[in-house]
Amino acid sequence: MELGDLVRALRKTHQETGSWRQVAKEWGVSKGMAYRIAMQGYDPKSPEIRRQLKLPLPSVQVISVQGFIPDGAQALEARRCACGAWFIPNGTRKRCYNCLLPKAQRDNGNMKRDEMTETDRDRA
Numbered sequence: 001m002e003l004g005d006l007v008r009a010l011r012k013t014h015q016e017t018g019s020w021r022q023v024a025k026e027w028g029v030s031k032g033m034a035y036r037i038a039m040q041g042y043d044p045k046s047p048e049i050r051r052q053l054k055l056p057l058p059s060v061q062v063i064s065v066q067g068f069i070p071d072g073a074q075a076l077e078a079r080r081c082a083c084g085a086w087f088i089p090n091g092t093r094k095r096c097y098n099c100l101l102p103k104a105q106r107d108n109g110n111m112k113r114d115e116m117t118e119t120d121r122d123r124a
């Protein structure tokens with residue numbers, strides 16, 4: 001559902017019930033959230049609320065350099081490395097994870113994931 005459709009649907013529910021409390025109950029969000037969306041066009045940020053209201057989730061592709069990143073994982077910000085790649089810093093990191101790899105493993109800002117896997121296989 002797009003935000004405009006949701007705004008109309010919430011207002012309709014409010015017209016029918018005459019109460020934001022009832023709107024909140026029917027849509028499974030807080031009274032304040034229902035009002036903010038319906039009357040101020042607020043676009044909820046929380047993935048849980050977006051799922052509850054059937055709003056589209058923001059879609060981004062995250063490349064895991066190491067380890068498992070679950071759906072809905074939180075990140076404070078992304079920074080742009082001097083090489084142009086975006087990365088999520090841990091602490092004061094200034095360069096992306098790719099730029100910290102030995103030069104032989106770099107590939108125009110993208111990790112050579114397949115090659116690394118093959119190298120690992122060759123070692124095994």
Ligand SMILES: [Zn+2]
Pocket residue numbers: 081082083084085095096097098099
């Ligand atoms: Zn970089």
